[in-house]
Amino acid sequence: MPQKVRIALDAMGGDVGASVVIHGAAISLSRHPDAEFLLFGDSAQIEAQLAQHPALKAASRVIHTDVTVSNDDKPSQAVRRGRKRSSMWLAIEAVKKGEAGVAISAGNTGALVAMSRLCLRRLPGIDRPALAAVWPTMRGRSVVLDLGATIGGDAHHLVALAVMGSAMASVRFGLERPTVGLLNIGVEEMKGHEEIREAAALLRAMNLPQLDYTGFVEGDGIHKGAADVIVTEGFSGNIALKATEGTARQFAQALRGALTSSWRSRIGYLFARNALGVLRDTMDPGKSNGSVLLGLNGIVVKSHGGTDAEGFANAVHVGYELVRYDLLIKINQMLNRDGGALFPAPAAQEAVS
Amino acid sequence: MPQKVRIALDAMGGDVGASVVIHGAAISLSRHPDAEFLLFGDSAQIEAQLAQHPALKAASRVIHTDVTVSNDDKPSQAVRRGRKRSSMWLAIEAVKKGEAGVAISAGNTGALVAMSRLCLRRLPGIDRPALAAVWPTMRGRSVVLDLGATIGGDAHHLVALAVMGSAMASVRFGLERPTVGLLNIGVEEMKGHEEIREAAALLRAMNLPQLDYTGFVEGDGIHKGAADVIVTEGFSGNIALKATEGTARQFAQALRGALTSSWRSRIGYLFARNALGVLRDTMDPGKSNGSVLLGLNGIVVKSHGGTDAEGFANAVHVGYELVRYDLLIKINQMLNRDGGALFPAPAAQEAVS
Numbered sequence: 106m107p108q109k110v111r112i113a114l115d116a117m118g119g120d121v122g123a124s125v126v127i128h129g130a131a132i133s134l135s136r137h138p139d140a141e142f143l144l145f146g147d148s149a150q151i152e153a154q155l156a157q158h159p160a161l162k163a164a165s166r167v168i169h170t171d172v173t174v175s176n177d178d179k180p181s182q183a184v185r186r187g188r189k190r191s192s193m194w195l196a197i198e199a200v201k202k203g204e205a206g207v208a209i210s211a212g213n214t215g216a217l218v219a220m221s222r223l224c225l226r227r228l229p230g231i232d233r234p235a236l237a238a239v240w241p242t243m244r245g246r247s248v249v250l251d252l253g254a255t256i257g258g259d260a261h262h263l264v265a266l267a268v269m270g271s272a273m274a275s276v277r278f279g280l281e282r283p284t285v286g287l288l289n290i291g292v293e294e295m296k297g298h299e300e301i302r303e304a305a306a307l308l309r310a311m312n313l314p315q316l317d318y319t320g321f322v323e324g325d326g327i328h329k330g331a332a333d334v335i336v337t338e339g340f341s342g343n344i345a346l347k348a349t350e351g352t353a354r355q356f357a358q359a360l361r362g363a364l365t366s367s368w369r370s371r372i373g374y375l376f377a378r379n380a381l382g383v384l385r386d387t388m389d390p391g392k393s394n395g396s397v398l399l400g401l402n403g404i405v406v407k408s409h410g411g412t413d414a415e416g417f418a419n420a421v422h423v424g425y426e427l428v429r430y431d432l433l434i435k436i437n438q439m440l441n442r443d444g445g446a447l448f449p450a451p452a453a454q455e456a457v458s
Numbered sequence: 459m460p461q462k463v464r465i466a467l468d469a470m471g472g473d474v475g476a477s478v479v480i481h482g483a484a485i486s487l488s489r490h491p492d493a494e495f496l497l498f499g500d501s502a503q504i505e506a507q508l509a510q511h512p513a514l515k516a517a518s519r520v521i522h523t524d525v526t527v528s529n530d531d532k533p534s535q536a537v538r539r540g541r542k543r544s545s546m547w548l549a550i551e552a553v554k555k556g557e558a559g560v561a562i563s564a565g566n567t568g569a570l571v572a573m574s575r576l577c578l579r580r581l582p583g584i585d586r587p588a589l590a591a592v593w594p595t596m597r598g599r600s601v602v603l604d605l606g607a608t609i610g611g612d613a614h615h616l617v618a619l620a621v622m623g624s625a626m627a628s629v630r631f632g633l634e635r636p637t638v639g640l641l642n643i644g645v646e647e648m649k650g651h652e653e654i655r656e657a658a659a660l661l662r663a664m665n666l667p668q669l670d671y672t673g674f675v676e677g678d679g680i681h682k683g684a685a686d687v688i689v690t691e692g693f694s695g696n697i698a699l700k701a702t703e704g705t706a707r708q709f710a711q712a713l714r715g716a717l718t719s720s721w722r723s724r725i726g727y728l729f730a731r732n733a734l735g736v737l738r739d740t741m742d743p744g745k746s747n748g749s750v751l752l753g754l755n756g757i758v759v760k761s762h763g764g765t766d767a768e769g770f771a772n773a774v775h776v777g778y779e780l781v782r783y784d785l786l787i788k789i790n791q792m793l794n795r796d797g798g799a800l801f802p803a804p805a806a807q808e809a810v811s
Contacts, residue, residue: 243707
């Protein structure tokens, strides 16, 4: 019998907190009966929720703390107040100690990134971690990173993102040499910021065995599936992510409006209901909820703060798969080797802002 | 009888060129019979297309040039080769000379911005022009800028964008004091690049009579209609624009797929067809085609390069409305006054890169 998959949850993270996290974990347990949970946070709140989910209660251990990272905390504040004490920190630390295979939080992204860096430390050769996610595209799926772990960055940072992203794509999609594109405002060579053009030149010159750099990709190239891996620094990556989510929601709302606008369209809806349910599931951002923090000595998954229980269950699913199939261990091994070779001198300081 | 609306078209601009432009102009003329066209470009190609559109032929004058700006030209190359000679330049120059009220091109954006700056000059107090467009949102409509006229920019540039965008929103939407948001990767005060935080502080401190600064807006805030005006520098603005277009196309493709996936859904489609047609028109990026170059002494409209005749007709419609209702003249007067007061020292040099 395979080992249980042990998952550490920050039960207080997210806009709602324990009710979404515990309900989400319960949904996840029904899909993955071999999962076990470490639940960090206010035990009274957690136990109150667990009372409604006896199966989850049986598969969980509650570790009490009354320190919670707030959505408004700056990363530096969060670290100061929450280090070694907050539900977020303790969940991450469980990964460091080997008590859990993955930590999952829907809390404050900046705090999660800062605490993960501090607790788990970066892999050799990686100057800062990145949030990566798998996006559904018109062609299939692509890895997009950085979705906002850090902002800005020079050409070497973009090259590091390309290496990390292609490692993830090769493992997740079974590709020998994933194609990699750099997000830009045009596909012509002279477009965009200097660091992007410099990264393009570096990637071409390096001609790495593990990735096939194919050029610049515009914002809509992500959705076309222009490359297996789309690389950008965290500011524009976050804008692209949120713009995609916003458009999907706007489209879904408009579709609902259209299908209830007349008796004819309402009849149409009755017939097409099942098919439209599949569509909704395909395009629902919650369904692909769960970004992976790459570049650290351990696995951390970030869920949307505003997600519901179903969405949180998807983030847990991402974490479960990463542990069950040792995906991030493989990725991190590749990075450790190739990343280390690419960037022999690690950055001097952990900068927690 | 009101004066005719005279429109200068770069007949060679766009991925396809004359056939899309002339067909688009013909569609536009059928909607706006009081329009007249100046068509700049290869007269043989233009006349061949006009032969199929006798009404447009009667309302047009063809001005021949065999110099065309290519999509691959750098702005500096385009200016060197095309100044005073290319179809793009001549269309812009017609506005400068007062022969046309607006110039419209689907050509190379960088070249169009550079040539427009050079030919039309900036308004006092504006350091660089910006591309602005009206986006449909879940709440109504918003002005979004800069969509990629230039990239980067300091806090003062972002404040100038806020002033220009709110001038456009107040005239287009009839608002006394439009709400303005700054695009960022979070709504918390400490988020984002320094220049964005500085612009936020400036806008709060200025407390301008013509705009109501309401705070940071995330990428999906655009689609929620979080503010009447969404301000960002041109790189992230372009990423947001393209990501939105890409998602809308992906959603439309998935919807088509869903509605043809079974006999039940096909029957549903037959009933809901009209309503879904309305939906398609609402979400179709081509329907809101036509970005306006703000901050210059004259009106220039940029159409998507890859648009079809229907989409180009929409860009012409934007230009027509701007002239017919003196919209940009009013905007420019406001900018001239308020912009001049805000930024008394105009930037020293036109930088054409």
